[in-house]
Amino acid sequence: MQEIPFYMVDAFSDRTFGGNAAAVCPLFEWLPDETLLKMAQEHNQSETAYFVRTDSGFELRWFTTQGEINLCGHATLASAHVIFEYLDYPETEIHFSTRFVGELIVSRSGDWLTLNFPAWATETVEPPALLLEALGLDTYEEIRVARDYLVVLKTQQQLEALTPDIHAMLPLGKMICVTAPGENHDFVSRFFCPGESVAEDPVTGSAHSMLIPYWGEKLGKTKMQARQISARGGDLRCEWQGDRVLMSGQATTYIIGSVYLREGELS
Template identity: 75%
Template sequence: MQAIDFYMVDAFSQKTFGGNAAAVCPLVEWLPDATLLAMAKQHNQSETAFFVRTDSGFELRWFTTQYEINLCGHATLAAAHVIFEHLDYPHTDIRFSTRFVGELRVTRNGDWLTLDFPAWETKPVDAPPLLLESLGINGCEEVRLGRDYLVVLKDEMQVRNLRPDIHAMLPLEKMVCVTAPGEQYDFVSRFFCPGEAVAEDPVTGSAHSMLIPYWGDKLGKTTMLAKQVSARGGELRCQWNGDRVLIGGQAATYLIGKVMLR
């Protein structure tokens, strides 16, 4: 039997039951991919972060209940929180090596952790009719496409009031991010995940890799404050540095335990 430390962390929140929950498992060495996926399925969170310590930092991977993904912001924040808070890590800077997006850095300043992520470009596209139909809207300001669909609405209340048919989005074969200018924030967003265990992601760090460059260009700003207006919600401090973005947030530990593999 093998015992593995297990943490559940509410990322992008300073208190429990806010932000976005992620499972985090520190490993001594990598387990088979099939075991990592089975663990993520058992945890039944939107993502589980696994990491292994190396001589130069940490190797980091993220699994949904379906497959390994190329980038996850809130689970990276959660993993960094575990390292800083529970593993007696003495530094204020963590370097994660990843398989798909190279090196990621997380820095700590008081209670705030800042992710250093790649900036993702989006390009304008014609809106697929199914996209607007599944969102329950007749039109929008703009539709763009990067890793995910980016749908721009007129104002915050439109984003808050959406009641989408997320299952109907499955044929799009993309996640869907909806955004608008904020009332008290520079911009707000929601993020929909058809086919995943969590249909609406509460706070999506990776989506801000495309939101920050978009709104930075639109607003003529490099420093912004963002809010993901899901039911749980989360606040993000954002900075646009050319081909990189800085995404700041807080985190709170909800659960500490052991995974027993037999």
Template identity: 70%
Template sequence: MQQIDFYMVDAFTDTTFGGNAAAVCPLTEWLPDETLLAMTRQHNQSETAFFITTDSGFELRWFTTQGEINLCGHATLASAHVIFEYLNYPETTIHFETRFVGPLTVTRNGDWLTLDFPASGSEPIEPPQLLLDSLGISEYQEVRLGRTYTVLLANQAQVEAINPDFDLMRQLDQKVCITAPAQTEGYDFVSRFFSPKAALTEDPVTGSTHTMLIPYWAEKLGKTQMLARQVSARGGDIRCQLVGDRVLMSGQATTYLVGKVLLR
């Protein structure tokens, strides 16, 4: 029987049941992909992060119940939280090697962890009618396509009021983000993120989408440092900064569960 440490961490929040939950499993060596996928399906979280220790830092991979993905912000934050809090890591910066996006770092400053990710772009498009129908809207400010469809709405209240038709959205074969200027004092912009084919149709807090939102809002607002709120039911805060072709995303994390996975 093989025993593997297991952590469930709420990322981008300082309270239990807030932010976005991720499962994290440190490994001594890589298990077969089919085993990693089976574990992820058993955990039934939006993502499970797996990492191994290397001479230069850590190798990190992310899985959903559908398979391996190329980037996940909240599970990276959760992994860093585990390394800092439970693995007696002595440094303030963690270096991750990833298969799809190259090196990533996470730096600790007090209770806040800062992800350093590559920025991603987007281009304005004429939206497919199916996208608008799935969101139940006829009016919008702008629609862009990058890592996902991104729909700019007029205000935060509209973002919060959207009730997607996920049966329609699944036909898009694309994930969807909606965003607007913040109306809550102290925040710059808000968003929600829908992944209709995933285990959780609405992701509570989505770091990977902010790699696209941060450059967009930085240009739109004329500022490089911002505070974002993902206004899902759980909700979460992200301190955002654009630095050249990189984005810095800072958040907090809290442990919900510590246990053992027993593989027979």
């Protein structure tokens, strides 16, 4: 039997029940992908992060209940929190190597952790009619796209009032980030995930890879304050550095435990 440490962390929050929860499992070596997926399904969180220590840092991967994904901000923040708080890691900077987006760096300053992520440029597109229908939108400022759709609205109030038909978004084949200028922040956002187990993501670090460059250019700023206005909500300190973005948040541990895998469950 193999015992694997298990942590559940509320990322982008300084309190329990805020931000976005992620499961985190440090591994001694990589298990088969099928086992990692079954574990993520058992945890039933939006993402489970797995990492393995290497000579130069850590290898990091993220799984939803449906499969491996190419980038996850909140689970990266949660992983860094576990390493800094529980694994006797003496440095103030962690280097993660990933399969799809290269090296990611997380640094610590006090209670705040800063993700160094790639910046994603967006381009204007003519919106599919289905996108507007599913969001229930009659008016919008502009529609852009990178990995996900980026829908820009005029006011925070308009964003808060959205009640989208998540199921109707499935044929679009993309996630949908909706954003607007903030009343008390530089910008606010919401993130919808058709086809995933969590219909609206509470706080989405990866979406800020495109939000930060967009609003940085629009506002003429390199440093900004952002909030994702989901039911749980989360605050981010943001900085645009050309082809990289920095996003800072706090994290709170909710559960520490163990996963037990028998011999036949390891392959």
